[in-house]
Structures are given as C-alpha cells and as structure tokens.
Amino acid sequence: MEQLFPPELLTQGRAEKIEYFEKCKVAHPKLGESYRSLSEAIESTKSGKVITLLGPTGVGKTTILQRLMNESVKTFDPAANPGQMPVVMVEAVKASGDFKWKDYYIRLLAELY
Secondary structure: OOOOOOHHHHHOOHHHHHHHHHOOOOOOOOHHHHHHHHHHHHHHOOOOOOOOOOOOOOOOHHHHHHHHHHHHHHHOOOOOOOOOOOOOOOOOOOOOOOOOHHHHHHHHHHHHO
8 A cells, every 4th residue: 555644754743743734735636637627728718818716715726726827937938928927816815794806906916016
C-alpha cells in the first residue's frame, strides 16, 4: 500500500501530526476536469469576455485559479500584448449582512491597477 505521508510523522508528537494534517489538501476527483474545462473556455473565448468560476466553499475554486494564474503568467508575453492582463483574481469577502458591491469593485480595480 502506498504511504501518503512522510514516515517520520509517525514518530512525532500529537501537535506536529495535527499541524501536518491541517495543512493537507486532497484534490477533488473532478478538480483536473474542472481545470481543463476552464482552460478550454478561456482559450476559446473572445477578447473582452468575462468568465466566472462559482461554487461552494472548499471545492477547489482558489486552487484551480492559482494553478491557472501560474500557467498563464508563464506563457503570457506582455510585449506582444501591451495593456492586457492574462488573469485577474478577486475573491468576494465574506460579508456580515449584505454583500458590498462597492467594496468588491474597489478590490477589482486595485487588482487591475
């Protein structure tokens, strides 16, 4: 059977074990498929279009977007695309009460600047 954690973890204390597993991430079975679908959507979308990735907490939206951002930055040529940005990521802050669209747009504009 494949061991999915470092063997030395077995000899460490409770606090170290808890810290290790709190940092663990397990990929959802559909994560790769979702990444490919989003990549294809971006590649086939005309300039100026907006693609939104939505889903419940903990399903991998941020993971997919971070991976996409890393790949996009590697292949993006700013000299060939002046004034363009390959990816912009803005997370909606958890609101207590009504969602504040003004705050969201201020964060979006800050990322675009």
